[in-house]
Amino acid sequence: SQQGEEDPQALSIQEGENATMNCSYKTSINNLQWYRQNSGRGLVHLILIRSNEREKHSGRLRVTLDTSKKSSSLLITASRAADTASYFCATDGTGANNLFFGTGTRLTVIP
Amino acid sequence: EADIYQTPRYLVIGTGKKITLECSQTMGHDKMYWYQQDPGMELHLIHYSYGVNSTEKGDLSSESTVSRIRTEHFPLTLESARPSHTSQYLCASSADGTGGTEAFFGQGTRLTVV
Numbered sequence: 001s002q003q004g005e006e007d008p009q010a011l012s013i014q015e016g017e018n019a020t021m022n023c024s025y026k027t028s029i030n031n032l033q034w035y036r037q038n039s040g041r042g043l044v045h046l047i048l049i050r051s052n053e054r055e056k057h058s059g060r061l062r063v064t065l066d067t068s069k070k071s072s073s074l075l076i077t078a079s080r081a082a083d084t085a086s087y088f089c090a091t092d093g094t095g096a097n098n099l100f101f102g103t104g105t106r107l108t109v110i111p
Numbered sequence: 112e113a114d115i116y117q118t119p120r121y122l123v124i125g126t127g128k129k130i131t132l133e134c135s136q137t138m139g140h141d142k143m144y145w146y147q148q149d150p151g152m153e154l155h156l157i158h159y160s161y162g163v164n165s166t167e168k169g170d171l172s173s174e175s176t177v178s179r180i181r182t183e184h185f186p187l188t189l190e191s192a193r194p195s196h197t198s199q200y201l202c203a204s205s206a207d208g209t210g211g212t213e214a215f216f217g218q219g220t221r222l223t224v225v
Contacts, residue, residue, distance in 0.1 A: 033213065042117075042201055042216035043154075088154070090214075098144070098169070099205075099214055101154040 004089050004102035012108040019076040021105040023089030024069075032065055033090045033099070034074050043088065046074075081111045114138050117202050117217035124192055124224055132187045132220045134202030143185040144214070146201040147171060154201065160185055192224045 004025035013019050023032070031050050035043040049056045049065045049072065056063045062075040076083055086106045090099045115136040124130055136143065141162040146154040146169075156169030160179040174196070175189050185204075189196055199221045205214040 035216075040199070040219070040221065042218045043203075043214075044216070045213035048213060086151075098156055098159055099203075100156070100170075101146075103153040104151075106151070 004091055004100070006087070006089060006102045006105040008105060009103070010106045010108070012110065013079055015079060015081055015109055015111050017079055019079050019083070019107055019109070021074045021087050021107070023072045023074070023102050025072075025089070025091045025102075026070065027091075029067070029091045031092055032063075032072050034061075034063060034072075035088045035090060035101075037086045037088065037104070039085075046087075076107075079107075079109045081109050083107060083109045115202065115204055115215050115217045117200075117220050119220060120218060121221050122223070124222075126191075126193055126224055128192050128224075130189050130192055130222070132200055132202075132222070134185045134187070134217055135183050136185075136204045136215070137183060138204060138206075138215065139182065140204035140206055140215075141182065142205045142207060143179070144203045144205075145169070145175075145177060145185070145187050146203065147173065148199045148201055148219075150199070158187065192222075194224045197222060197224050 004023045007022045033048045034046045037043045047058045060077045065072045086104045088104045089102045118133045143160045145158040148154045155171035157173040158177040199219050201219045202217040203214045206212045
């Protein structure tokens with residue numbers, strides 16, 4: 001399977017702290033994306049990083065990609081209670097024509 | 112706010128009933144997907160479509176079927192619902208299928224079969 005795995009499965013932090021989530025995948029990819037899912041809702045796209053990029057920023061989000069280790073990390077700085085959600089990485093896989101999602105990290109930010 | 116809509120949001124039905132979950136998007140996207148997700152678990156791709164009259168099965172075997180008669184509409188049908196079909200079903204669309212653009216998701220349909 002090309003599906004990735006997020007680590008940790010669950011993370012609980014205080015408001016204002018930084019949250020780091022990791023994603024590992026199995027096959028070569030063209031792109032990697034991160035999504036957020038509030039409880040019981042659909043997913044919302046956060047950021048896309050291409051295989052030839054190593055780091056990307058968007059507001060309080062910072063994503064890194066290490067294709068040699070087949071891994072990516074998502075850093076949320078200065079977390080807020082509203083950041084509480086599940087976060088998923090998604091990969092396409094070279095030659096594939098779909099998005100494959102990881103197992104997700106459930107982030108809880110305590111006010 | 113993504114222009115992709117799923118109905119119903121919640122559905123509780125009895126075993127053996129036929130149901131159709133609706134998904135519509137107004138973005139003109141060719142690629143559409145159905146994912147199945149149990150609470151707190153990963154998403155599993157069950158069906159996808161490259162465009163009108165194109166339907167393919169995903170990685171997770173599913174007893175459901177789909178159709179794509181119009182670009183904007185991608186309904187999912189269960190001919191005879193069973194308790195094992197209880198799950199959340201998420202519909203998504205994207206401008207292309209190479210992973211180079213983001214996917215837009217509907218709010219999901221939470222199905223309970225009793």
